[in-house]
Amino acid sequence: EIVMTQSPATLSVSPGERATLSCRASQSVSSNLAWYQQKPGQAPRLLIYGASTRATGIPARFSGSGSGTEFTLTISSLQSEDFAVYYCQQYNNWPGTFGQGTKLEIK
């Protein structure tokens, strides 16, 4: 089973600034990686799939990059609604596995 490791566990950023979240796979997952956003009391929401393709309705300030074992989610200018927990998920190998999450909090 592939282990996904996200860093940092918590990231404090001011509104309007850029946030960079990292996700590392224990072995190559090619570009078969997704990012999800989860707000308190809500279900996760798909943001990015294929490492860099935004899902339907996702604002352009969200971007994903990387391949192989190293991936990044960038939020270019943080809005108040972006403060949440973010999870990466690999789906190159079965079973798909999630990282432990990065909590993005207001600085």
Added chain:
Amino acid sequence: QVQLVQSGAEVKKPGASVKVSCKASGYTFTSYGISWVRQAPGQGLEWMGWISAYNGNTNYAQKLQGRVTMTTDTSTSTAYMELRSLRSDDTAVYYCARTPTQYYDILTGYYKGPFDYWGQGTLVTVSS
């Protein structure tokens, strides 16, 4: 618009079973699959398994094999997840999520893809 509406919260005793439903609307049910993902309190996400709404093929997480059964009713566009022999560590929010068919690996029979729409979640509490 795509919607997945799940059944309400459940409280069960250890050793009992629970069956959670997930009613889909806004798309052709049999053109996608459904995965189930759970989240223990304050914890991350754990994939439980997948079912094809087209033909009923299933993949289950190894740790749940023998305790979990996923089914669908195409006449009502509803997916079900039953978990048996409940333990306290099964206490979690259970989510259903739609899975695009393009990520079904015909060679292995496994679903390997993202989850594009999610239900609102169902809290299952296991307590004596």
